[in-house]
Amino acid sequence: MRHAKKLIVAMLALVAAVALVACGDSDDSTGTTGGKSATVTGEFVTLAEAPASDFQIMGKAELDRSKGTVLSISVSGLEPKTRYIAHLHTGGCDQADPGGPHFQFEKGGSEEPPNEIHLRFTSNGAGEGKATASSEREVPVGEAGSVVIHRDDSDEMTSFEAGEAEAETIFVHEGVDHAKEGGGHGGGKAEPEHAHSDKLACAELEGAAAAEGGSSAGGDVPTIVVRDGEPVGGVAELEFDAGEEVRFRVRSDEAEEIHVHGYDLAKNVPAGGTVEFAFPAELEGIYEAELEQQGAQIVELQINP
């Protein structure tokens, strides 16, 4: 039975290895609780009003609520060695004034960090930039509308390296007419001066939802924005537990029929309109929602047992 002993030792070692791998796996899964992810991400889209047309700003914005709020952006396609500033706004990118008013913890309070979230950075030689700003306070769900990047033309003396956003940022609010659009969120202070130039790029976070939902009630309903027959930012992955209410909205620039497979629900959305789905998550599994006419998938709906 010498054999058997060796085998059992080897077996235990392997079992331990498997267990370790499995545990490692479960640690990886980012804290998704109650069907809502702690992080929201958005892709930067170059805005129409950006002055130069020969460059295309691309990149990602990520808002993490797992501990206070951490907002980080990573952008490319900027002009090399140039100072930029990005702000967290309450509105969506699709508004007439992209992003609407700046996000503020105390509405109508200070227009500077820490009451607002600003990220200053200088692009490197390749036109890339990264910045992170954090706050101990949590941005309420639904109010982190979008992140908008401007060129930083302020006369600030300090030259900022990519990194932590600084508190002593000079910031002047955009304009009163825009401040009203965010569904009553913003402070709405009119200060006509511009300390920084035109908006260059915008990354949609929760803006579409906030814009549609108006006040706080619908703030945490995810909204899928469909542009040119495709979901902005890729197929949206929505996760719910069985028994919860599945709720999401679809906004489309073209008239379409939205079809949720499995549950077999269909609703029409007019061009430029929004349609809301709300139904109990009673079927487990993974289901698609798609644009019925174009056959393009917009949502992957995962219902966990």
Add this chain to the structure above:
Amino acid sequence: MSFLPLAHALSARDDLPVPAWLFAWAASIVLIVSFFALAAGWRSPRFEQWRERPLGEGLSRVLLGLPAQVTYGLIGIFLLGFSIYAGLEGTVAPERNFTLTFLFVTCWLGFPFFSAIFGDLFRPFNPWRAIGRATGAGFGAIAGQRSAHLAYPEKLGRWPAAIGLLAVVWLEVVYGAGGIGIDPHTTAVAALIYSGYTLAMMAAFGVEEWCERGEIFSVYFGMFARLGIFHASDGRLQRRPPLAATTTWATIPGSAAVVLASIAATSYDGAAEGAVKDPISSAAEWLIDQGVGPVASIRLTETAFMLLCFGAVTLVYMLGVRGMRTVPGAPSLAKLRVGFSHSLIPIALAYLVAHYFSLFVFQEQAQFGYLLSDPLGTGTTNLFGTASWEVDYKVISTNAIWYVQVGSLVVGHVMGLMLAHDRALAYWSDYRKATASQYWMLAVMVAFTCFGLYLLSVANG
């Protein structure tokens, strides 16, 4: 899941990935079982010598008599013909047309599942065999002699079936991928082409000869049928021990390729939407950047990954075989390669069950519901009053699906180990050497089973 493009096209529901804790438990059980099997395995072959026991004569006459055979054949021919007709004439919507669900779910999955229990169910219904036999009988009656056939090249063995098997899966998974989706019309045309090819080959080499070696579906379904307990021979229905008939399956060259192709095809289908989804899309994007058309890029990439998958599965098996060769007294490499291939049949079946069980359960509701009453998907016919039936996704719970998936892999693994252990005892008279050789097969099987579990845990990415 989706998972697999075909399941996407047919079924609205994809399986949830197996949770990490279940993955860990299953993998641990696999390892523990494997080592105990080695430590406490039996010392003389148990499956190698088996005998069939005939069942009642009356039953055999009813089930296997000429009228019964003609009936089975006619049913098979009718269903093939109807599938082609519905594919050509019916709706192009995959999930509303009889043809795709019938061919790719009811037959392609149903025959392996049920044949593995009951023995070869496809053979009597095989429409091409029925046509071939009827033609042969007609020729014999008119010419007064049996038709002469070419000698089948022995070396070719089951290779045509192995390649054909990959081709079927390619048509199902790759050709239809990339958002185009395989449509009923393409499937019907493919069925027509395959029918012409098969009948020509049967005319050239003989009906039974071609069914045993080249006819994809006979070879593929017949492989799983070796696990089953019933067999028709000498006009009598026979009972045999489960698994035992696999021991005589791999006597024809190319058999190993068939079982490896089966494992590779299923794992590719599972991996395409999960584990290798990102590499596939980035490779396809690279091709698009090189100026290749988008559809061609996706098909080329997926074809390459599918062949890569076949290569990887073959490599793992060949490493195991090479390893066994190092044990003193081992037979030749070629003999080992052929000799252990049957032990992978239960694993190939387990892969099928793990990946398609839920699709089968859900899609058969469609098959016997609206697809039966409205086979062309016109929305106006209701032959049996079931046209408005929909699929009930609550008929099995997610947990039940997970346990079936994981359970099938574990059971398939154990069956494979038993068959391999048995074969080793037949090759090495010294049982200790046989056990030593099985370290290698054990590694191969643990690799396949854990890979299968891994695919389930990341399915549908």
